[in-house]
């Protein structure tokens with residue numbers, strides 16, 4: 001990996017005033033990435049928090065989410081297009097991640113946004129856990145979720161309303177970052 005980075009740096013011949021510690025091109029970086037995660041923090045007035053992990057597996061990317069502080073029942077669960085959770089209401093994360101310009105849909109629908117994960121379903125204690133393998137998301141290319149954001153909504157995603165399933169306010173937000181050492 002270090003050798004590849006050095007070769008890339010030589011080939012791109014940075015100008016003398018460019019730091020030699022500049023990160024390698026995203027394609028080189030992504031090739032080594034096997035795992036990523038998002039720490040979900042509550043938006044203003046919300047108690048929803050948790051963690052989502054993404055791990056490359058043989059047939060796709062495994063998504064494991066553990067979220068607390070929810071009202072019982074389903075909550076829209078998506079990757080949004082901007083890795084920016086700075087707004088108090090989570091609006092800075094933008095729309096659903098939709099690199100192919102497809103309609104909103106369910107996780108397993110033929111047509112969906114790459115960022116559409118359907119719903120997280122919370123139990124009576126307000127805790128939700130899901131574990132699935134998805135073939136639409138990636139760690140490289142157009143469908144790369146790295147640097148995007150995970151949003152959990154206050155309301156259910158109805159899986160049909162355009163453009164976002166009418167899932168209501170954003171209850172938690174977390175930026176998807178590569179996990180070092182994987």
Ligand SMILES: [Cu+2]
Nearest residue numbers: 076077078151
């Ligand atoms: Cu959303």
Ligand SMILES: [Zn+2]
Nearest residue numbers: 096104113116
């Ligand atoms: Zn969507």
